[in-house]
Every structure is written in C-alpha cells, then in structure tokens.
Amino acid sequence: MTSATLARRQSSLTKGKLPSYAVWLVLGAALVFGAAAASLVGFSAVSWGLFSALFFLLGATAVTAVVEGGRKATDSLATYLVYGAFLVALLPLLSVLWTVLERGLPGISYDFLFTSLNGVTGAVDNASVANGTPVLGGAYHAVVGTLQITLWATAISVPIGLLAAVYLVEYGTGGPLTRAITFFVDVMTGIPSIVAGLFAAALFGLLFGPGTRTGFVAAVALSVLMIPVVVRSTEEMLKIVPNELREAAYALGVRKWRTITKVVIPTAISGIASGVTLAIARVIGETAPILVTAGFASAINWNVFSGWMSTLPTLIYYQILTPTSPTNTDPSTQRAWAAALLLILMVMLLNLVARLIARMFAPKTSR
Amino acid sequence: MSKRIDVKDLNVYYSKFLAVEGVNIEIKPRSVTAFIGPSGCGKSTFLRTLNRMHEVIPGARVEGEVLLDGDNLYDQNVDPVTVRSQIGMVFQRPNPFPTMSIRDNVLAGVKLNNKRISKSDADNLVEKSLSGANLWNEVKDRLDRPGSGLSGGQQQRLCIARAIAVSPEVILMDEPCSALDPISTLAIEDLINELKNDYTVVIVTHNMQQAARVSDKTAFFNIAGTGKPGKLIEYGETATIFSKPSVKATEDYVSGRFG
Numbered sequence: 001m002t003s004a005t006l007a008r009r010q011s012s013l014t015k016g017k018l019p020s021y022a023v024w025l026v027l028g029a030a031l032v033f034g035a036a037a038a039s040l041v042g043f044s045a046v047s048w049g050l051f052s053a054l055f056f057l058l059g060a061t062a063v064t065a066v067v068e069g070g071r072k073a074t075d076s077l078a079t080y081l082v083y084g085a086f087l088v089a090l091l092p093l094l095s096v097l098w099t100v101l102e103r104g105l106p107g108i109s110y111d112f113l114f115t116s117l118n119g120v121t122g123a124v125d126n127a128s129v130a131n132g133t134p135v136l137g138g139a140y141h142a143v144v145g146t147l148q149i150t151l152w153a154t155a156i157s158v159p160i161g162l163l164a165a166v167y168l169v170e171y172g173t174g175g176p177l178t179r180a181i182t183f184f185v186d187v188m189t190g191i192p193s194i195v196a197g198l199f200a201a202a203l204f205g206l207l208f209g210p211g212t213r214t215g216f217v218a219a220v221a222l223s224v225l226m227i228p229v230v231v232r233s234t235e236e237m238l239k240i241v242p243n244e245l246r247e248a249a250y251a252l253g254v255r256k257w258r259t260i261t262k263v264v265i266p267t268a269i270s271g272i273a274s275g276v277t278l279a280i281a282r283v284i285g286e287t288a289p290i291l292v293t294a295g296f297a298s299a300i301n302w303n304v305f306s307g308w309m310s311t312l313p314t315l316i317y318y319q320i321l322t323p324t325s326p327t328n329t330d331p332s333t334q335r336a337w338a339a340a341l342l343l344i345l346m347v348m349l350l351n352l353v354a355r356l357i358a359r360m361f362a363p364k365t366s367r
Numbered sequence: 368m369s370k371r372i373d374v375k376d377l378n379v380y381y382s383k384f385l386a387v388e389g390v391n392i393e394i395k396p397r398s399v400t401a402f403i404g405p406s407g408c409g410k411s412t413f414l415r416t417l418n419r420m421h422e423v424i425p426g427a428r429v430e431g432e433v434l435l436d437g438d439n440l441y442d443q444n445v446d447p448v449t450v451r452s453q454i455g456m457v458f459q460r461p462n463p464f465p466t467m468s469i470r471d472n473v474l475a476g477v478k479l480n481n482k483r484i485s486k487s488d489a490d491n492l493v494e495k496s497l498s499g500a501n502l503w504n505e506v507k508d509r510l511d512r513p514g515s516g517l518s519g520g521q522q523q524r525l526c527i528a529r530a531i532a533v534s535p536e537v538i539l540m541d542e543p544c545s546a547l548d549p550i551s552t553l554a555i556e557d558l559i560n561e562l563k564n565d566y567t568v569v570i571v572t573h574n575m576q577q578a579a580r581v582s583d584k585t586a587f588f589n590i591a592g593t594g595k596p597g598k599l600i601e602y603g604e605t606a607t608i609f610s611k612p613s614v615k616a617t618e619d620y621v622s623g624r625f626g
Contacts, residue, residue: 173425244462248526250423252476252533253452262479266466 018067026063030056053084100341107338109134116141117298117315117335122325125332135331137324139339141300142315145215146346148304149294149311150284152219153226158276160223161230168231169238170260188228196224197289204293215304218294218311222283229282233275237268270361277354281347287313312343369396369567370436370453370536372417377431378596379409379416381424386412388596390431392586399559399568401578401605404588405620409597410571411459411541413588417569418454418539419447435536452476454537455530460546461522463514463529470510472525473497476533492532500528501558520551527558531566538562540570544577556581575621579609587617 034052041047057080065073111134120137128135164181172178200221204212241264249259265272295308296318316336323332372394379387387409394400402410415421416429419440433440440450463472473493477484484492493510497503502524506517514525523543530538540559544552559581562568572578578585585608590597601608601617612618 242462244458244460245464247420247423247456247458248462248464248529249475249479251418251420251451251456251458252479252529253448253450254476254479255448258479258481263464263466267464 016068018064022063022067023060026059027056030059056080057084097344100337100344103334103337104339104341107135107334108341109138111136112138112335112338113143113342114138114140116300117324118300120298120324122327125323125325126328128331129325129328135334137335139312139315139335139342141297142310142312142339143342144300144302145294145297145309146284146311146313146343148302149215149218149222149290149309150280152216152304153222153283154276154280156219157223157226157230157279161227161276161279162234162272164227164231165234165238166260166265168235170256170264185228185231188224189232191224193221193225193286194288194292197221197292199224200289201292213293213295213308214306215294215301215309218290218309219304221289221293222286225283225286225289226279229279230276233279234268234272237271237275238264240271241267266361270358273357273361274354277350277357281350281354284347284350285313285343287317290314291317312339312346315339316343369565371396372537372567372569373432373434373437374417375432375434377413377416377429377433379412379421380428380430381412382426385596387416387588388598390599392599392602394567394569394584396567397563397565398583399563399570399581401582401585402569402571402588403573403575403578403585403620404597404600405590406573407593407597408588408590410588412597413599414539414541414569414571415456417537418456419450420456422447452533453535454539455533455535457523457526457530457538457540457543459542461519461526463517463522463525465513465515467514468511469497469506469514469517469525472514473528473532475529496528496532497525499531499562500524501554501561502528518551520547520554523547523551523555524558527555527562531562535566537567537569540568542571542573545573552577575609579605585609587612587614587620589616589620 030052031048033055034048034050035043037051037055038044038047057077060080061073061077064076115136115138117137117139118141124136127133164185168178168181172181197218200217201213203220204214204217245263245267246259249263250256254262290309290311291314294311294314296314297308297310301307301309316339319332319336319339323329325331372392374390374392374394377387377390378385379390390413402414404410412421417433417440421427421429429441431441435450435453439445463469464475467475470489470493471478473496474484474489477489477492494503494507497506502521505521506512506525514522517525523546527538527543544555547555556577559568559570563583570578570581582605584603585605586602587600587608588597589600601612601614603612608617609621612621618624
C-alpha cells in the first residue's frame, strides 16, 4: 500500500497510525513465512506455529516501530506477548479436554454409567474383544464411591473450616492462638496428599486396628486436604464484609454471634459457597490418599463405614496399571478414559453449581 | 421514651493513646445536641463511647462515667447489647444490610434478635418507622426490593428508620449527611427536627451551618496538636456558641478563622 492511498482514507486525527487491518496482514505474512521457515527444519504444526509466532512478533513490532514510533512498538510487543501467554496457557487445557473427549466418549454408555466392575474378569474382556461386542462393566461403583467419600469429606471439613475462619476473622485478636492457627493452616495447605492419606490410615489403624480401610477413612484424609482451603477462602470472604455492617448490627443491639450468623455470613455466603465448591473440586480428583485409605473395590459399596471403596481416580489408576485382562488391555484403557471424562464432567458441573450458588446468594442491588 | 445523658470525667483511649480527655457534658432529653470541631479532635470517638460502640475496636477503652438517666453505662455488670438497644446509632456512610429487603432492613433490629412479631405488628412497625424517617411515601410500593437499590439519601433515611424501629431512648448520628447531596441533607435535617419530639438526638457534624440549623445545644471539641488528646472546649446553647462564645478558640472556629 502506498502513502497516497493511505492519505486519502485517513483523517488528520488518525495520521501516523496503522490501519486496523494491518495486524491481519502481518499475521498472514507471518503464517506464510512461518510455513516456509518450518519446512526448512522439518514441517510440523508445532514448528509452523513457533516460527509464525516469532515472525509475527518481530514483524508487528517492526511495522509499528516504523509507522507509529517506538513507544507504540513497545506497547504492541507487550500486548502480543500477553496474548501469546494466554494462548500458551490455554493450549494444554484444550488439549487435555480434546484428548479426554476423544478417547472417553466411546466408553460412555448406559452400561458404563450404571453397572459396576463386579464379576468383570479378564475372560469377559477377552471375549468382548474377540467377538467385537461392547465392553462390559462400568464405573457405577466408583461414581458412588467418589460421591460418598467427597460428601463425607465436605461434611467434615465445611463446619470445621467455616468455624475456624469465623474465629480467625471475628474473634481472633492477633494473639498467639490466631497466629498459630494461621501458621498451621498455611502448613496444611502444603501437605502432600499422600501424607494426608497416610495420616488418616495411621490414625484409624491406631483406633480400630491396623488395615482399617473404609470410605470414611478416605473422607478424613480428604478433609485434611480440604480444611485449609475452606479456612483460607472463607477467611478472605469474611474479611471483605464491610465493618460498617457489623457496626450497624451492633448499634441495633444485636449480639455478636447473631451478627455473625445473620449478617456477616449471609453477606459472604456466595463467596464461601464457591470457595467450598472449589475445595471439593480440588479433592475429588485425589488418587493417592484414596489408595492408602479406602483400598480398591470392584463392587458397589454404599456404606462408607465398612468395606473397601473405589473412586473414579483410583478406578482409572488400577485400570491403567493393572488392566482387567493383561492380554487385551483395550477395554480397561477405554474404561479409564471414560472414567476420566466422567470425572472432568463432575468437576465442571461442580464449578457451574458454584457459580449458580454465588449468583443466587449474591447481595441484590437491583432498584 | 427519651432519656438524659450525663458524662463525668470521661477519658477515651485507643490502647495507650489518650484520644479524648476529661469530658463533662449534660445532654437533656428531647433535644438536639451537635458536636463540632476540626477533624481528628475526637468528636466521633466520644460519640461512640455514648453507646459503647467504641469498645468494638480492639484495644479501645474508657475511663469515667456515662450516665443514662443516672445509670452508668460502664458499670461492671452492664451488657453493652442492652446499652446499644437503648441508644441507637446512625453512621457516616449509609449502611443498609445488602442481603435484606427494605422491609427486612427496618425490621432488622427485631428479626436479628429472633424476637417473634406478628405480621400485622411488623407491617405497622415498618410503616411507623419509615414514616418517622420520612421515607414511607417513597418506598411503600417496593418494600420487598433490596435496600441497597435506594439512593444515598434514601439509604441514610432507611438507616434512621432501622434505628428508630427498635424504639431507642437516644439516637446518635455520626456525620449523617456528609455523604449526601443538599436536598437529601435537607430531608435529614427536617427529620432530625421531628425526631427531637420523641428522642434525645446527638449529632456529630463538620457543617457548622447544619449545627446552627438543627441543634439546641452545641459542643465544640478541639485538639491542641497531633498526638494530643481532644478536649471539650465549650458547651452551651447553639445561639450563644455561634454568636458570642466565651472561648477564643470557639470563636475562631465558628467564624471560619481556622479548621
């Protein structure tokens, strides 16, 4: 494009500025040159993308520097780097989603969702592979286990976490106890999940004899992981409740604990609820602590207080590590991927629920 | 309703810092008393000691006596909650409860204390309180809407309605108009004039015209310098304080020569 055509279209206000389509031109050129450069070192989507990105960054900055000056060039360089970082961060997520969908979807069926692995042996898998019939057995027992264990973990950690946060924000006065709790909550946040599992296993081993493995032990292990998350998020939410609301309630002659239960917590409930849901999402995918506390089962077990239990992560783990049929691993792999998809769906659903809860409880401001 | 307040040799501390020193004041029932003075002189701090809101702040404490009709608020066995249910407070920034509707905001003092109230009693109380705060006509058709959706001036009147719904003896107001426009300010000032018929009203204000307009008596607080305690300099009839005060500092302040 020549400066004559530019001059005709531009007002004096936009003089010395790149037209908005310039970035697309540069992008197109970068893609072409990127393809050329990539073919020199062996063409692949990755090398093409890398070279194109590099050329685009250099090209766009250079063009901006020539037309709009150095300050704008720095600005556009930073802008494109930020966009680039965003794309790089997004790629693994999309890739994981795509892979899990691609490999998990074929395994999702009524049979998979509503039957357990009870009675499914290597021979069954061999037969289904040999005859080309659908894979038998499913993840129902693991879904039940996941829901039960997570539910109990939530039931244990939410009251403890919530009350601890209330103490820290409303009653703690920065004394030694407050500082100790804050410190230990921070330490607990960093506990490796397997250690939490071993702690629960050891605790119940001491109390009820060695080798006590039930869903409840797993729930205790998970709550060790959940409590610090709940405390932290609830604490932050309670802290942002304006002090004026507390004072308004006190000035009406309302007692402190009523102020907390009726004014402070309702005001913060949306944040607390989404914090709790995120804490659940964090522990629902735990594998290691479940393995050492709940063992592994292939049959449906609704009772968290007796018998071994499976969850989706442990199902995936065992199906991949020790396929049901050592000679025909495909059915097990398919089950594992389907279970992974199911787990991701559950976490996504939880996040959606968290958003819904947050919206439902959010203080209303409409006129 | 409406009781007198007598303050005797009151010192107010934030931890070790003496914020207000040696205040002696008598506030008559059914009157409006205004506290004026430069920023940081302890007016608001002193006001908050009158219903024991001061001690909500960690480390804050009080020496001396505050008598409500002869009963010391700071006696050992006095429950601050009882004090606050008799001495209501309206704050500088309107602070309706965001989770509650207009109606629930008015009933907050009753409902938060889990007192049982029949629906017709509640309706009457809501109408009486909102009418008392000159807000009834503006909100009677949207009582179930959130209180935070009202304008600033309406929110402040809602807070006043909330305060008078618990039928206190005294109403303390901490710069109730500082966040409001002149029209809303006028509405609140009219309201204060009406409240005087039933309650003892104490108001902190930075606006000397406002003090002159609404109050019967005025107390001037001043501070000798940063880090020094605030003191009550002069207390008297509003007309006297603004026309011929007996202390030079008061005259300088009300005539705008400093502060």
